Amino acid sequence: MADGDNMIIAVREQIADRLRSDIISGALAPNQKLTEEALAQRFGVSRGRIRDVLLELSKEGLLITRAHRGTMVNDIPAPDLQALMIKLRRQIEIFAIKRVIKDRPEGLFDQLQAAFQELTKRLREHDFAEVTKADIAFHRVILLAAGGEDLVNLWQPVILRMRMNYQRISTPEQAIAEHEAIIHAIQTGDAKAAIAAMEGNIR
CATH class of the missing domain: 1.20.120.530 (GntR ligand-binding domain-like)
Known part of the structure; x- marks a missing residue:
């Protein structure tokens, strides 16, 4: 794998880890909406990079995407x-x-x-x-x-x-x-x- 590809993966994992910490600590509250645009600005990366991170965290169950509502922090289980x-x-x-x-x-x-x-x-x-x-x-x-x-x-x-x-x-x-x-x-x-x-x- 090229050095550039490794750097892309490292940046993506750093962003994913930061968002995991925010969700776990409550800095990002349950049902709080997340947008690619705002996160891209926050981390200084492309929306495509953020899209990959949101998909990863959705697979982990930390985020959820709902029709007409976008992506948000998954709610605390009953x-x-x-x-x-x-x-x-x-x-x-x-x-x-x-x-x-x-x-x-x-x-x-x-x-x-x-x-x-x-x-x-x-x-x-x-x-x-x-x-x-x-x-x-x-x-x-x-x-x-x-x-x-x-x-x-x-x-x-x-x-x-x-x-x-x-x-x-x-x-x-x-x-x-x-x-x-x-x-x-x-x-x-x-x-x-x-x-x-x-x-x-x-x-």
């Missing part, structure tokens, strides 16, 4: 739908954790440790948007190792919609301990403990 999403996420991640314990993918533990260190840092900084992204990144390591992009693409819209309504219900140290328990159970090959740790973390 409580019953939120409960269903939690169940779906648990099923997907339990499937993934069983598979990685069985297959022991090469490099998994180093990737998990790196993701865990970033999550720990963000938790102790009390940065809501960055904690959410780091938490997603930690779990994404397991999903990728278990089933590649196919499994991630099944899981990602569910977790991102859930994280739009994310509220920490434990202290940073409790959250850190929950993720340490997941890593330890995977390292020791204890599927029962891994499932229990994952279920305790997803709520």
Whole structure:
């Protein structure tokens, strides 16, 4: 791939990441309308570049496009739908954790440790948007190792919609301990403990 193509992808991902942070933090509120023109001006890029970003975030479930209304931030799920999403996420991640314990993918533990260190840092900084992204990144390591992009693409819209309504219900140290328990159970090959740790973390 040419350097110019790599630069285009890097800029697009930077814009997408900024908008994810804005949605997760509430800087962009549910049902807030987004326009290609305004975003192109904000980021100093073409409307075509913005169109690609909006499509990516729509696939992730963070944005929605409605006829005659345009593209807007997706609404927070209703409580019953939120409960269903939690169940779906648990099923997907339990499937993934069983598979990685069985297959022991090469490099998994180093990737998990790196993701865990970033999550720990963000938790102790009390940065809501960055904690959410780091938490997603930690779990994404397991999903990728278990089933590649196919499994991630099944899981990602569910977790991102859930994280739009994310509220920490434990202290940073409790959250850190929950993720340490997941890593330890995977390292020791204890599927029962891994499932229990994952279920305790997803709520």
